[in-house]
Amino acid sequence: MTTQTTPAPPVPATQTSRERAGRLFQQHGALLVLAVLLVAGTVAFDSFTTPANLGNIATASSFLAIIAIGMTFVIISGGIDLSVGSLFVLGGVLAAYGSRYGAAVALALPLVVCGAFGLVQGLIIARTRMAPFIVTLAGLLAARGLMLSLTDEGATTYLVEDDLFARIGQGGVFDVGYPFFVMLLVLAVAAVFLQRTGFGQNVYAIGGNEDAAALMGVPVARTKVVVYLVSGLLAGLAGALNAARLSSGVTILGIGLELDVIAAVVIGGTLLTGGAGTLGGTIAGALLLGVIQNLINQVGGLTSSFQQVVSGAFLAVVVVTHRVLGRVREDT
Amino acid sequence: MSGSPVPGGPVLEADGALKVFPGVTALDRISFALGQGEVHALVGENGAGKSTLIKVLTGVYRLDAGEIRYRGERVEFASPLEAQRAGISTIYQEVNLVPQMSVARNLFLGREPRSRFGLIDFAGMRERASEILRGYGVRSDVRRPLGSLGLGAQQMVALARAVQADARVVIMDEPTSSLEPREVDKLFRTIAELKEQGRSVVYVSHRMEELYRLCDRVTVLRDGRVVHTGPLAELERLRLISLMLGRNLAEVAAEGLTKFGGRHHSHAAPVLRATGLSRRHVLDGVSLAVRPGEIVGLGGLLGSGRSETAKAIAGALPLDSGEVAVAEKPVPGGSVAAAIRAGINLLPEDRKAEGIIPTLSVRENIVLAALPRLSRAGIVSEGDVDRVVETFMRRLRIKAAGPGQRVAELSGGNQQKVLLARWMAMNPKVLLLDEPTRGIDVGAKAEVQTLIDELAKEGLAVLLISSDLEELVEGSDRVVVLRDGAVVGELSGAEVTEEKIMAAIAGENDD
Ligand SMILES: Nc1ncnc2c1ncn2[C@@H]1O[C@H](COP(=O)(O)OP(=O)(O)O)[C@@H](O)[C@H]1O
Ligand SMILES: [Mg+2]
Numbered sequence: 001m002t003t004q005t006t007p008a009p010p011v012p013a014t015q016t017s018r019e020r021a022g023r024l025f026q027q028h029g030a031l032l033v034l035a036v037l038l039v040a041g042t043v044a045f046d047s048f049t050t051p052a053n054l055g056n057i058a059t060a061s062s063f064l065a066i067i068a069i070g071m072t073f074v075i076i077s078g079g080i081d082l083s084v085g086s087l088f089v090l091g092g093v094l095a096a097y098g099s100r101y102g103a104a105v106a107l108a109l110p111l112v113v114c115g116a117f118g119l120v121q122g123l124i125i126a127r128t129r130m131a132p133f134i135v136t137l138a139g140l141l142a143a144r145g146l147m148l149s150l151t152d153e154g155a156t157t158y159l160v161e162d163d164l165f166a167r168i169g170q171g172g173v174f175d176v177g178y179p180f181f182v183m184l185l186v187l188a189v190a191a192v193f194l195q196r197t198g199f200g201q202n203v204y205a206i207g208g209n210e211d212a213a214a215l216m217g218v219p220v221a222r223t224k225v226v227v228y229l230v231s232g233l234l235a236g237l238a239g240a241l242n243a244a245r246l247s248s249g250v251t252i253l254g255i256g257l258e259l260d261v262i263a264a265v266v267i268g269g270t271l272l273t274g275g276a277g278t279l280g281g282t283i284a285g286a287l288l289l290g291v292i293q294n295l296i297n298q299v300g301g302l303t304s305s306f307q308q309v310v311s312g313a314f315l316a317v318v319v320v321t322h323r324v325l326g327r328v329r330e331d332t
Numbered sequence: 333m334s335g336s337p338v339p340g341g342p343v344l345e346a347d348g349a350l351k352v353f354p355g356v357t358a359l360d361r362i363s364f365a366l367g368q369g370e371v372h373a374l375v376g377e378n379g380a381g382k383s384t385l386i387k388v389l390t391g392v393y394r395l396d397a398g399e400i401r402y403r404g405e406r407v408e409f410a411s412p413l414e415a416q417r418a419g420i421s422t423i424y425q426e427v428n429l430v431p432q433m434s435v436a437r438n439l440f441l442g443r444e445p446r447s448r449f450g451l452i453d454f455a456g457m458r459e460r461a462s463e464i465l466r467g468y469g470v471r472s473d474v475r476r477p478l479g480s481l482g483l484g485a486q487q488m489v490a491l492a493r494a495v496q497a498d499a500r501v502v503i504m505d506e507p508t509s510s511l512e513p514r515e516v517d518k519l520f521r522t523i524a525e526l527k528e529q530g531r532s533v534v535y536v537s538h539r540m541e542e543l544y545r546l547c548d549r550v551t552v553l554r555d556g557r558v559v560h561t562g563p564l565a566e567l568e569r570l571r572l573i574s575l576m577l578g579r580n581l582a583e584v585a586a587e588g589l590t591k592f593g594g595r596h597h598s599h600a601a602p603v604l605r606a607t608g609l610s611r612r613h614v615l616d617g618v619s620l621a622v623r624p625g626e627i628v629g630l631g632g633l634l635g636s637g638r639s640e641t642a643k644a645i646a647g648a649l650p651l652d653s654g655e656v657a658v659a660e661k662p663v664p665g666g667s668v669a670a671a672i673r674a675g676i677n678l679l680p681e682d683r684k685a686e687g688i689i690p691t692l693s694v695r696e697n698i699v700l701a702a703l704p705r706l707s708r709a710g711i712v713s714e715g716d717v718d719r720v721v722e723t724f725m726r727r728l729r730i731k732a733a734g735p736g737q738r739v740a741e742l743s744g745g746n747q748q749k750v751l752l753a754r755w756m757a758m759n760p761k762v763l764l765l766d767e768p769t770r771g772i773d774v775g776a777k778a779e780v781q782t783l784i785d786e787l788a789k790e791g792l793a794v795l796l797i798s799s800d801l802e803e804l805v806e807g808s809d810r811v812v813v814l815r816d817g818a819v820v821g822e823l824s825g826a827e828v829t830e831e832k833i834m835a836a837i838a839g840e841n842d843d
Contacts, residue, residue: 196451201433201441208430215392215424216493217413217442275432 029321030268030284033314037291045298053294055175059245061290062183063088065283066238067257068264069183069190070231072282075265076194077227078207078274079132083121083139084235085257087114089250090147091239095165096158096249097150103165106244110236117143118232122225136228140258147251154251160243169244179241183283186234191279203227207274263315264289272319288314339548340368343532344389344420344501348398351381351388353741355733358384360556361398366501369530371523373543373564376553377576377773379731379743382536383425385553386503390415390422403500416442419500421493423507425536428490431479435470436461438478439493468492468518483682484511488518495522502526503534508542512633512799520546538773540569554578577775600624601660603793604676604762609644609654616818618644618654622762622793627784629808630797631833637817638797639681642764645795646678647671658761672701675761679751679768681797687751690740694732695721697739697750702757724753729779745776752783763787766797781807801830813837 025032041048067084074081091110098109121139125132148154160166171178194200202223205213214220243249268285270277292314293307342365351359358381366372374382387393389400391409399406402418409415412422429438436458437444445460447453461474468488472481478489487507494502508516523546526533535547543550543564550567552560552575560567560575567575602621609618618641622628630638643649645656647668656663658674671678680687689697699706699717706716721735728749732742739750748768755763765784769777784807788794798804804811811828813821813836821836823829 192451196454198442198444198452201437201444201452204433204437205430205441208432212428212430213441215412215422215428216430217411217416219411219413275430 025321028269028281028284029318030281030288034284034288034291037288037295041291041295041298045295048295048298051175055172055177057287057290057294058180059172059177060293061286062177062179063238063242064257064260064264064289065183065286066179066186066241067231067235067261068268068282068286069186069279070234071261071265072268072270072277072279073190073194073203073227074132074231075262075270075272076207076274076277077203077224078210079125079224079227080136080262080272081118081121081139081228081231082133082136082258083117083143084231084261085254085259086140086143086147087117087232087235088239088242088257089252089254090114090117090143090150091236092243092246092254093147093150093158093239093249093251094236095240095243096160099158099160099162099165099243103162103168106160106162106165107240110240111233114143114236114239115229115233118229118235119225121232122228125228126221126224132228144255151249151251157251158249160247160249165244166247167244169241169246177245179245182237182241186237187279187283190230194279199223199226204275207276209275260289260311263311267315267318338365338367339370340530342366342401343368343403344534345401346385346389346398347401349385349388349395349400350397351384351393352396355737356741357556359388362553362556362558364389364551364558364561366532366534367549368532369527370548371527371533371535371546373547373550374534374536374553375538375543375550375572375576377743377775378745379555380553380576380773381556382553383505384556386422386424386505386534386536390420390503392424413442419498420503421496421499421501422503423487423490423494423505425505429478429486429493432477434475435465435472435478435481435489436474439464439474439489443496464492465489468522469514484515487511488515491519491522495526499531501532501534505536506538507535508537508539516542538777540572543572544569552576573774576773603659604645604795605657605660606641606645607655607657609641609656610652611640611644611649612652614640614649614817615644615651615654616816618814618817618819620795620812620819622795624761624791624793625788626809627788627794627796627807629804629811629828630795630814631801631804631811631821632814632837636814636837638814639766640817641814642678642766642795642797643680645671645762646676646764648678672758675759676764677701677755677758677760677762678764679748679755679766681766681770687754688739688747690738692739693736694725694730694739694742694750695735698724698753698757701754705758720757724757728753728756728783743772743776745772745780748772748776748780752780756787760792762793762795764795764797767799768796769798769800769803801833804833805830 047053067088071081071084091114094110094113095106099106117139121135124130124135151157168178194203202213202218205216205218206220206223210220264285265282266272267288268278268281270281289311292310296307296310344366346362346364348361348363349359350361362385364385374385376382384393388395391411391414401407407418409418439461440457444452445456458474465474468491470485470488472485478486491507507519511519523533523535537543547564549562550564550572551558552572554576600623603624604622607619609615615637618637620628630641632638640649644651647663647666647670650666656665658676661674663674663676664670689700695717698721702720703712706712706720725732725735730749730753731746739747742750768784769780772780781803784794784796796804796807805828808828810822810824811833812819813833815837823832
């Protein structure tokens with residue numbers, strides 16, 4: 001074949017505006033809806049845009065947001081972590097129990113135990129290549145069992161006995177509680193790791209195509225272990241902060257929390273299939289759930305179960321939108 | 333085995349390498365030696381064990397027996413990462429890269445440029461990626477997801493990634509199968525540069541011209557054994573083919589290089605008629621007609637709209653305007669199911685992504701689409717299914733342990749035949765074949781070509797897309813040439829020659 005006579009074919013030079021719009025919506029859709037709801041809330045309720053109320057939303061959302069940060073790593077890597085709800089509760093109980101030995105123990109104990117849970121789950125997933133769904137479901141049950149045995153089947157509630165530790169959960173700057181600032185700190189560190197380090201690139205790569213990533217030399221097993229370790233640690237941290245805020249290790253809050261966390265991550269634009277997503281979106285997703293809950297409370301007369309109906313409907317809209325946008329991009 | 337000396341001393345060797353998969357001995361105690369600064373061709377039919385050899389050399393698979401030596405020392409790479417760190421870089425046959433990630437990230441994954449504090453310097457990374465890729469003729473925005481590029485451009489990114497300064501050995505498993513001529517040229521220049529720098533290359537390809545142009549020595553594999561190794565220039569082309577096929581020379585000579593018979597003449601009314609197929613930026617008023625018993629070729633470069641035309645006819649690409657009719661009856665657009673009902677079947681280009689379901693068995697893959705036809709009142713007749721599967725496995729000479737074997741375990745050529753069998757089981761009227769012989773070996777290629785010929789003789793209307801000009805010319809009764817999504821020429825009878833097609837592609841008769 002002579003190759004000299006063939007002209008260069010047209011090369012698509014840049015992204016089309018439609019592609020870009022699709023990506024923008026996927027990445028910032030949650031933020032957009034959040035802004036709309038904030039405006040709507042301001043217009044509808046006088047008591048909504050008060051510093052006290054907004055501070056309350058921010059603080060109340062930070063626990064979910066902290067766990068969701070870890071979950072974002074997990075989902076981008078192509079996995080799922082169902083154990084975080086149970087680890088959150090276990091973390092809270094351990095923190096309250098540990099507080100009798102001082103603030104340091106109250107903080108360290110849940111981190112060590114929940115981190116160990118995450119580590120073991122990660123090792124099992126990475127080594128045996130078992131489905132994360134199953135492994136973390138087992139983790140969910142094991143963590144719940146451990147929590148129940150520590151609390152005599154929920155009969156014993158440990159109270160936080162260290163004032164310093166309690167202040168981490170209850171204090172704040174103006175109307176915004178410290179947990180929100182802890183969340184911001186976690187977010188900043190996590191964002192640097194996810195976006196600006198080789199580890200972060202590896203997380204995206206194994207979520208995008210695990211086999212190809214392995215052939216490209218990505219340490220797949222190690223990356224997965226770290227991802228589940230981080231998720232466990234952050235669930236424990238959120239549990240500890242929550243215990244500090246409530247002054248006790250409450251055993252029933254947080255059951256089923258893993259589903260809210262996953263919802264926040266997906267609403268924030270992270271694809272459940274892995275390989276794509278942002279932490280900014282996740283935080284917007286978590287705040288969005290918080291705002292929805294708050295607005296429903298403002299309406300009054302509606303039970304908090306109704307919040308789940310709204311969040312659920314919203315999640316469905318987001319997933320369908322992803323699908324449609326995904327198709328647009330494949331077509332063009 | 334002929335024990336020719338390894339030039340420049342061996343860099344990478346396999347000695348007595350044994351690799352057994354359930355039911356298959358993929359490598360049967362073979363020895364292989366790659367010399368310093370040589371380009372070494374690794375050839376063999378599909379399923380001969382080439383990819384497996386590459387994978388045991390680079391730490392993807394562990395050997396069951398034997399050893400690997402690298403630079404004189406015994407090595408046991410536990411992962412591709414270790415092999416890469418040691419300086420062996422590989423373009424594997426299957427997907428190499430991560431489609432969702434940007435082009436730049438794919439290029440630099442694992443060795444991103446760092447700024448202060450050891451963080452990734454994205455601006456610098458994008459700049460360097462654009463610069464490097466321009467050298468490979470890839471001019472897309474490097475922030476685009478890799479998957480949005482054409483297969484050829486993706487392959488060039490894989491090449492750019494593999495050819496790193498620290499790579500002593502570069503292994504390429506069928507790198508040209510989705511490249512267009514311009515990209516192939518670049519690949520060859522890159523290989524020549526590697527050789528000049530004293531680096532070694534293992535090159536797997538089915539294309540004879542390429543092998544003779546590029547390679548110093550050759551190792552021929554057949555059924556997991558080495559049947560020949562030595563300098564390539566001393567080996568005649570026909571002899572090489574006969575070594576690969578295990579057939580004798582006279583047989584190969586008598587049958588020629590492609591397996592298409594004479595032309596089919598048909599004066600019947602066209603069974604497939606496509607009129608004015610248009611889609612913004614993709615297709616621009618493409619019209620064509622295919623008579624029963626006729627093979628119509630679609631010529632053009634990658635990206636000229638050939639695959640898109642086939643997809644549009646098969647209802648897999650929504651159109652802005654245009655009409656498809658089978659036997660003068662319009663087919664509702666944009667629906668694959670409607671097209672199949674009308675008798676139109678498409679063998680897609682990317683069989684891994686669009687056709688084969690690798691986790692299912694050969695049997696299930698074959699009857700997948702035909703199930704409604706093989707069932708009465710919703711109940712599938714196992715006996716009928718067995719009969720259909722057996723007929724097609726025999727007729728298409730599908731090499732598998734049995735109908736129950738998973739398709740993922742078959743070689744590329746056999747996967748392609750399974751797909752063909754699937755559509756033939758549907759009794760189609762129109763068959764659209766998008767690169768039916770790409771990436772499959774000489775033997776399987778000849779068989780597929782014979783089969784296409786037989787199908788046309790039986791009265792099927794065939795639309796054939798092929799980047800292999802020889803195949804297009806010998807196979808087609810007429811050729812419709814596309815450029816930038818529009819028909820720029822139609823050749824029939826004696827006009828169907830490689831020169832005329834290339835002239836039409838190049839637009840030489842425009843001015
Ligand atoms: N992962 C696997 N599991 C089972 N069988 C395999 C696997 N990979 C390859 N094989 C089998 O090993 C043989 C050699 O395959 P391969 O090395 O891919 O051949 P080639 O690259 O020469 O076409 C074939 O029979 C193939 O079916
Ligand atoms: Mg192969």
